[in-house]
Amino acid sequence: MATRSTPRSTQQSSSAPRRAAVIGGNRIPFARANSTYSHASNQDMLTATLDGLVARFGLAGEQVGEVVAGAVLKHSRDFNLTRESVLGSSLAPTTPAYDVQQACGTGLEAAILVANKIALGQIDSGIAGGTDTASDAPIALNEGLRQTLLAANRAKTPVQRAKALTGLRPNQLVPSIPQNVEPRTGLSMGEHMAQTAKQWGVSREAQDEIAAASHQHLAAAYDRGFFDDLLTPFKGLTRDQNLRPDSSVEKLAKLNPVFGKGPDATMTAGNSTPLTDGAAAVLLGSDEWAAERGLPVLAHVVDAQTAAVDYVTGHEGLLMAPAYALPKLLERQGMKLQDFDLVEIHEAFASTVLCTLAAWESEEFCRDRLGLDAPIGELDRSKLNVNGSSLAAGHPFAATGGRIVASLAKALHEKGSGARGLISVCAAGGQGVMAILEAA
Amino acid sequence: MAGVYAGFVSSPIGKKLATQLGLPRPVRLRRYAADAPLVDGPVLVAGLGSAPIAARVRDLLKAQDVDVVGEVAQGTKLGAVVVDLTEAATPADLEVLRSTVAPTLRSLRPSARVVVVGRDPRDADGFAQSAVRRSLEGITRSIGKELRAGATANLVLVRDGADGGVDSTVRFLLSGRSAYVDGQVIRVGEGTPAEPADWAEPLAGKVAVVTGAARGIGASIAEVLARDGATVVCVDVPSAGEALARTANKVGGTALQLDVTAADAGRRILEHAQSRHGGLDIVVHNAGITRDKLLANMDDSRWASVLSVNLESILRMNETLLGDNGIRDGGHVVLVSSIAGIAGNRGQTNYAASKAGVIGLVDAMSTDERLRKRGITVNAVAPGFIETEMTAKVPFATREVGRLLNSLSQGGLPIDVAETIAYFGQDASAAVNGNVVRVCGQSLLGA
Structure with missing residues (x-):
């Protein structure tokens, strides 16, 4: 408490904003689509995830500054998804909440938003997260049927209404199902990635190595209890359903390509992320807020950067935006890629990771595209995705950011104070989100 | 909780039939409610000679505005009878007990209490005194079997010079x-x-850890400790995390997912309690598993896993939890034994080994000089037939028999076990040490 003799330092506002602390996280195990969580809605999963986080940190009945989360595949009824989840959770009903959406970058963007508000002193604590279900996906009315019904709704007389309804056609019974397709190119994300992979000459074997490592690292992390305080079981699932601890390059080599064409196709179901259901959340706060509650500070959010590329004209690959975000972060922080102790590159596809790494190693790319004098250089693979990533865990789009922030914060904390980690998440629409964490 | 039998004898036909045949008729037991009086009705308090405990109990009850009487008035129904036989020295002295209690037995309200108070036979001076002190146990147990309608009888043995420590026990039993x-x-x-400061929150300001808190008895323990004012660290295996989170959020505590058999379990629990809640006052070792098989068919993994979770983990965790930087001085450790650990149970050699071991642990810990100096108490509950998800899976006939083979003609509830544990956890129970209290409705098994 402030007293007359010792004025509070915060009254003399310092120029540098405070850094937001990553206190911990929680997620439910990720399930393969149309399996264990088929009947769980986004709200169910986000609520369960919040409740697990609340229990871990003793926040039942407490109000946190803000809860920010989102979903990529979202029902129209879920317009207030995060707030509704808060109301269904054990948090105080006076906790404000809002939804965000930046495709697969949603979860990380939510964490950045919360961290920034904490840094500015607008809130002292917040929860960032995301949820997605490919099983309980929103199926919309056929567009023709929708237009016909809206026309009938606009009609003022019964005759006009009857006339409008004559527009009904049997083929309008076919519903509109969400597709994993870029609206401006009509190509699926996998097809886009296949083009980029071919361009960078990424081999099948290198992709399978990334995939096998992801499974092996994730399994090892489970075995050593790494997820004991990062995860809460849901609907009987205690581990990520997609995890195959015995995965190997040899086994993955037997799979047939699913993206790309001809004998050169390299992308299989094994080195591409499967459709998944799940949710994740991270608890952030000021150091003071954490200390008042005896809560640990695992890491601080140091910086963040987004980027977008022109993939529509084919100038750049759909998922290459993170490659462009990195130099800005490095310059601002006065760092080299090699300075990071741990690096998390979201495995949308194994080839995404490999193309990004290849781009940073390429003198030509770094010069022509990033405007750098020298290439960013090689990353020591032993620092990459050390506790597994999306290929093994799965990738419920908006949940991935929360998964990575919490896991990386814990892994950095284990390395010791000052250890720095980089997060890279690519997103639909040619976007990328990056953030830097530093162990407390 | 009503079984099929209890439901039947509550129906009009069943009631008549049960009365005619002299069959037991379970009643709904009086359980704790924040707004209910300590005892339901006037309390007859009497005793032999100067009866020091009776005097104490009278004061205690009067402070609670309980009506205290010296004899049964015509037409009154008593809530409880407390008889102080601490000065009993010869068998002839027991006549006081007979002449005091006998006239009250037809004037008791449902769920009434008979509390007999005596001295510990271990402190007896001479053969006769030792014998008569032990007689009280036989009398009390027999009264328990004679009582009907949810009434109970229990004996409190007060060591010489320990009269001041009796209050929490008398309150609990009444x-x-x-x-x-x-x-x-x-x-x-x-x-x-x-x-x-407030008997409605006897654990206010205390930090408790409960292992196996996700479901059943463990969840109920967490709820009762929190109701009594404690901050509760709820521990269970990571795979039970979903239910554990529900418990923790319900009681406003924290969830700690860990396997109690892990080498560092004690350290992690202690770190959590100290960093999050500022210390540790009460430890409830409730986590337990069953892997039943007849000994003839028992494999080594069933054998080892039960002993590992139910006994070895406690020994290992206690090294840290009861270390110098562990539980606070004056803290309380409560273990969970079982009626199987006392009576044995067919198909449960491994479980009985662990639960009898728990009793041995209470004996040793409660007499340990180092722990006694620090004022740390160690007690255990031994649940009988308790209505849980686990007993709901017991075959129908076995379950109905299990419910009925006790003086209260019904199964107990998880909260009954939890209440006894919370009583052991009170600082007011600092003089209650080394007890194994069965929460079994005076089950016939192992009695």
Whole structure:
């Protein structure tokens, strides 16, 4: 408490904003689509995830500054998804909440938003997260049927209404199902990635190595209890359903390509992320807020950067935006890629990771595209995705950011104070989100 | 909780039939409610000679505005009878007990209490005194079997010079908290009890850890400790995390997912309690598993896993939890034994080994000089037939028999076990050490 003799330092506002602390996280195990969580809605999963986080940190009945989360595949009824989840959770009903959406970058963007508000002193604590279900996906009315019904709704007389309804056609019974397709190119994300992979000459074997490592690292992390305080079981699932601890390059080599064409196709179901259901959340706060509650500070959010590329004209690959975000972060922080102790590159596809790494190693790319004098250089693979990533865990789009922030914060904390980690998440629409964490 | 039998004998036809045939008719037991009086009705308090405990109990009850009487008036129904036989020295002295209690037995309200108070036979001076002190146990247990309609009888043995420590035990036995505790002997010895500021929150400001808190009895323990004012760290295996989170959020505590058999379990629990909540006052070792098989068919993994979770983990965790930087001085450790650990049970050699071991642990820990110096108490509950998800899976006939083979003619509830544990956890129970109290409705098994 402030007293007359010792004025509070915060009254003399310092120029540098405070850094937001990553206190911990929680997620439910990720399930393969149309399996264990088929009947769980986004709200169910986000609520369960919040409740697990609340229990871990003793926040039942407490109000946190803000809860920010989102979903990529979202029902129209879920317009207030995060707030509704808060109301269904054990948090105080006076906790404000809002939804965000930046495709697969949603979860990380939510964490950045919360961290920034904490840094500015607008809130002292917040929860960032995301949820997605490919099983309980929103199926919309056929567009023709929708237009016909809206026309009938606009009609003022019964005759006009009857006339409008004559527009009904049997083929309008076919519903509109969400597709994993870029609206401006009509190509699926996998097809886009296949083009980029071919361009960078990424081999099948290198992709399978990334995939096998992801499974092996994730399994090892489970075995050593790494997820004991990062995860809460849901609907009987205690581990990520997609995890195959015995995965190997040899086994993955037997799979047939699913993206790309001809004998050169390299992308299989094994080195591409499967459709998944799940949710994740991270608890952030000021150091003071954490200390008042005896809560640990695992890491601080140091910086963040987004980027977008022109993939529509084919100038750049759909998922290459993170490659462009990195130099800005490095310059601002006065760092080299090699300075990071741990690096998390979201495995949308194994080839995404490999193309990004290849781009940073390429003198030509770094010069022509990033405007750098020298290439960013090689990353020591032993620092990459050390506790597994999306290929093994799965990738419920908006949940991935929360998964990575919490896991990386814990892994950095284990390395010791000052250890720095980089997060890279690519997103639909040619976007990328990056953030830097530093162990407390 | 009503079984099929209990439901039947509550129906009009069943009631008539049961009465005619002299069959037991379970009643709904009086349980703790925040707004309910300590005892339901006037309390007859009497005793032999100067009866020091009776005097104490009278004061205690009067302070609670309980009506205290010296004899049964015509037409009154008593809530409880407390008889102080601490000065009994010869068999002839027992006549006081007969002449005091006998006239009250037809004037008791449902869920009434008979509490007999005596001295510990271990402190007896001479053969006759030792014999007569032990007689009290036989009398009390017999009264328990004679009582009907949810009434119970228990014996409190007070060591010489320990009269000041008896209050929390008397309160517990008279209250609804001891609903399913019947025919038990509770010893009150040395220790400096601290009266709580508010008897409605006897654990206020305390930090408790409960292992196996996700479901069943463990979840109920967490709820009762929190109700009594404690901050509860709820521990269970990571795979039970979903239910554990529900418990933790319900009681406003924290969830700690860990396997109690892990080498560092004690350290992690202690770190969590100290960093999050500032210390540790109460440890409830509740986590337990069953892997039943007849010994003839028992494999080594069933054998080892039960002993590992139910006994070895406690020994290992206690090294840290009871270390110098562990639980606070004056803290309380409560273990969970089982009726199987006392009576044995077919198909449960491994489980009985672990639960009998728990009793051995209570004996040793409660007499350990180092722990006694620090004022740490160690007690255990031994649940009988308790209605849980686990017993709901027991075959129908076995379950119905299990429910009925006790003086209260019904199964107990998880909350009954939890209430006894919360009583052991009170600083007011500092003089209650080394007890194994069965929460079994005076089960016939192992009695």
